[in-house]
Amino acid sequence: MLHSMLKAARFAWVFALYAICSIVKVYAGGDQFEVHLNGKLVSKQFVINGYRALTVQLSESDRNGDLTILYSHCGEKGTNRVVFLKDEKGNIIRQWRFADNSSRLMHVPVKELMSTLKTGSTLVLSYAAGETKTERLLVKISVINQRNAVVHRLHFPALAYASLKIINYLV
Template identity: 40%
Template sequence: MKAQIKKASVLLMLAISLFSFSSLPGGEGFEVYLNNKVIMQRFGNQLNNPQTIQLSEANPNDELRIKYHHCGQPGKNRILTIKDSQDKILKEIRFADADKPVSDMACKVKDIISLKKGNNNVFKLHYRSSELPNGRLLATILAGSQRNATQP
């Protein structure tokens, strides 16, 4: 009898230990797509390390889509902002409030390429919403050849 109680206690402790490591749904992060192909994903600690998106080979009619994850909550007052290397706002794109936890925000590559002036081929893509009022730098966008780019 004591052996069975001891065995049951060990199994119970093991089960509790295993369930304590299961992940909960949600989490903050984002994905960037070029024509339905994932070209960047950032979650958790990676959010503070933006990467560069190379658009020099992209077709002007290609579509860039961003999916931002707000810990399982729908995003409200969503805005994508494109800035130049001096952080001057060049374009803001506003999106309707999301009705589900992850909703696309899309723009055409030509809308970004059209912002090029002279040798300034480098842009910064920022995201802001009610859930993230201070915004976040998602990526640097290189819209021309690297040798002609002005770095931020």
């Protein structure tokens, strides 16, 4: 009886170690980003094939706020960082450049975003740096008439959510 319990416990440990190694192997060294609206996390994603940008809806009550972006290249801050605001056709409407010696956090005033947005329209916020070969889509932004902003979140599968927790713990 004791032998079978030890065997089951050993199997559980081996399986847990295999699962953790598989998760870390998939995401280790990859890029990730966070987008905060007025200090509240609205998007946190790993840049992998097939990730989808979330839509952040701004309202008039957000006008004096701040959109903060933290983009990590394998745990490091990028160089020659630029955040672009584009229309649906991909035309650049506005851009913000961030110095290499500045903070890891990139701040974009919401009033600058809202000055170019019309109610009902959707624009795209993207990121580029010396470390990226192409621009990275961060979030889609739209304006609504309601008092508070609403964020449409993706429903992460349990494994993807667990991997975020494990990697954040390891980093």
